Amino acid sequence: MNRYNWHLLGLCEARWKNAGEIQTEGHAFYYNGDENRHIHGVGFLVNKSIKNTVMGYQPVSSRLITIRLRAKPFNITVIQAYAPTKDYDDEYVKDFYSQMQDIINKTDNKDILIIQGHWNAKVGRDALEDWDEFIGPSCNDTTNERGLRLLEFASYNNMMLANTLAEHKASHRWTWQAPNGQHNQIDYILVQRRHRTGINRPNTRTFPGADVGSDHDLVMLNFRVRLRKVNKPKNTRLRFNLEKLKDPRISEVFQATVGVKFAPLLQLDEDLEAITNNFNLVMTETANEVLGKSQRKSKPWVTDFILELCDKRRNQKKKKNTPEGRAEYRKTNKDIRREMKYAKQRWITKQS
Incomplete structure (x- = not known):
């Protein structure tokens, strides 16, 4: 995300249970x-x-x-979709599209609507004659049954498949590489036709150089819009470096300082609320003086060796067109996941 300066990244096959929100390296991740x-x-x-x-x-x-973003002149609603594979029957797929249509029907009509994701559908140039209002030339050669369903859905909602609109070379068009090495375009970003002038068509494409350890490549929609800040209450919670309390000497200094500061306050004739407030003030002042503020480090278990493996995988991605290259890439990807798992376990053990 930092390397390509992307603002919003949609993910499929995250494989996380339940729903939630976490912060990672200052970014926010919302999942389900x-x-x-x-x-x-x-x-x-x-x-x-x-x-x-x-x-x-x-x-x-x-x-x-x-997800909904505040913007000018209209707010933006983005839907991230992960369509069923061919292993699921038509009834299951129909339910998926019905559920997505319900979301659209409940979306504010003034919002800019974007639907993106892994559609498990192939849309090809053979559909241009009948569907040229909704697709462009940068697509597969042929359209399959799931691709036709996607086109019908796009037509019903008056949306365009944005990453097909401009002519791109093959590597900027493909979005997925099958285990046998064959490339296809099965990931699409849909944008309402009434907002088509906001699409930067040459830069709305696949970015194969973005290494994410997946058989899918990232697809970017470059869209011109102004975002507006949402005023939210600031989190004023102070975080102190509690790790220092593991040092017996610092722990002793901390306790002694609290005792010296708080003892005179107990002699005052005050109610419980005032005593509690004074105690909190003493604890905060002492923690700031003795411990200092915590410097949060993202993923502290990531080692230099893991970073070297990531660089290695990034270089190997360029050679994935050969069986040997794909095998090397998959091996390095497994090595990274294994090392991440063990490094995190070692780090957690050291903290306990």
Whole structure:
């Protein structure tokens, strides 16, 4: 996200259970998954530079989540979708699209609506003659049955498949590489036709250089709009470096300082509320003097070796077109996940 300066990143197959919100490196991650199993899962990673524009998010299902951003001249509603694969029957797919239509029907008509995700559908140039209002030339050669369903959905809601509109070279068009090495475009970003002038078409494409450890490549919508800050109460909670209390000498100084400051206050004839307020003030002052503020470090268990593996994987991605290159990439990806798991366990053990 930092490397490409993206503001909002939609994710599919996150495989996190339940719904929630976490902060990571200053960015905000909103997610929703299955209640019982680590399957499906969708989410939004919001860049810290715009996270104060978030008006709210709605976890709908393990395949659908929405987020709303305050912007000018209209607010923006984004739906992240993870469509069923071919392993699911037509009735299941129909329910998925019906649920998504319900979300659209409840969306403020004034909002700019964007729907993005992994559609498990192929839209091709063979559909241009009948669907040229909704797609462009930068797509597959042929359209499959799920692709036709997606086109019908886009037409019904008067939306365009934004990443097909401009002519792109193949590597900027493909979004997924099958295990056999074949490339396809099955990920799309839908934008309302009435807002099509806001689409920067040449820069709305696949970015194969973005290494995310997946067989899918990231697709970016470059859209011209002004975001507005949402005024929220600031979190004034102070965080102190409590790790220092593990040092017996510092712990002793802390206790002694609190005792010296608080003892005279007990001699005053005050009610319980005043005593409590004085105690909190003493604790805060002492913690600030003795411990200092905590400097939060994101993922402190990430080692230099793991970062080297990430660089290695990024370079190997360029060679994924060969069987040997794909095998090396997958091996390095597994090595990264294994090292991350063990490094985190070692770090947690040291903290206890």
